[in-house]
Amino acid sequence: MNNYCGTSRIAGCQFTLYPMSDNFVDIILSALNEVDTSKVWKDTDDVSTCIRGKMVHIFDVTKAIFLHAAKTGEHVAMSGTFSIGCPGDTDADVYMDETDHPLNEEKAASINQQAGCKFALYPMGREDYMDAIYEQIDLSKSRGVEVSHSHYATRLDGDVHHIFRAMEESFVSVQEVVSHVTMTFSISANSPSNK
Ligand SMILES: Cc1ncc(C[n+]2csc(CCO)c2C)c(N)n1
Numbered sequence: 489m490n491n492y493c494g495t496s497r498i499a500g501c502q503f504t505l506y507p508m509s510d511n512f513v514d515i516i517l518s519a520l521n522e523v524d525t526s527k528v529w530k531d532t533d534d535v536s537t538c539i540r541g542k543m544v545h546i547f548d549v550t551k552a553i554f555l556h557a558a559k560t561g562e563h564v565a566m567s568g569t570f571s572i573g574c575p576g577d578t579d580a581d582v583y584m585d586e587t588d589h590p591l592n593e594e595k596a597a598s599i600n601q602q603a604g605c606k607f608a609l610y611p612m613g614r615e616d617y618m619d620a621i622y623e624q625i626d627l628s629k630s631r632g633v634e635v636s637h638s639h640y641a642t643r644l645d646g647d648v649h650h651i652f653r654a655m656e657e658s659f660v661s662v663q664e665v666v667s668h669v670t671m672t673f674s675i676s677a678n679s680p681s682n683k
Pocket of ligand 1 (some may be wrong): 504505516517533535537
């Protein structure tokens with residue numbers, strides 16, 4: 489099966505927004521609406537949204553949707569799973585022809601938002617999966633984000649742009665050596681616990 493396009497392979501993210509607000513329907517639908525998703529395959533249902541396409545656009549769209557929801561000032565959380573190299577899917581292959589320019593970066597760049605995030609990498613099908621994680625991730629170089637370890641996950645605190653950059657860098661470097669990788673994350677902004 490050929491799921492390669494140049495040097496880029498098809499990736500995806502399945503995520504759910506949880507606005508802790510009476511206005512949750514509007515916050516979810518506006519965030520999904522305001523973000524330009526034209527470079528990714530997208531499907532939203534009552535549980536979650538799934539996007540598929542080039543890695544650069546998967547991270548661009550996921551981050552932008554979280555930022556647009558969080559900029560309402562409400563306590564908003566998002567949980568999801570990134571995946572690459574999952575064999576079998578071909579229905580989003582057409583999106584692999586898109587250029588690498590992320591469509592939402594310019595608009596999202598002006599949104600400053602602090603958040604806390606826990607993420608975990610799962611390189612699939614490897615006896616030495618722990619080595620694959622430790623060898624490829626060098627979070628010591630992550631600028632603007634505080635890194636701490638927790639059970640089953642790594643915690644990142646800081647600006648949302650820096651948090652997503654750290655997760656993207658980790659995911660990109662692990663998938664260069666392990667063909668099938670998943671990464672779970674849970675991110676929270678405007679939590680009353682921090683007031
Ligand atoms: C990113 C994301 N996608 C879908 C849902 C599921 N969902 C729950 S309420 C609602 C709006 C009314 O239909 C939707 C779509 C979600 N929470 N977050």
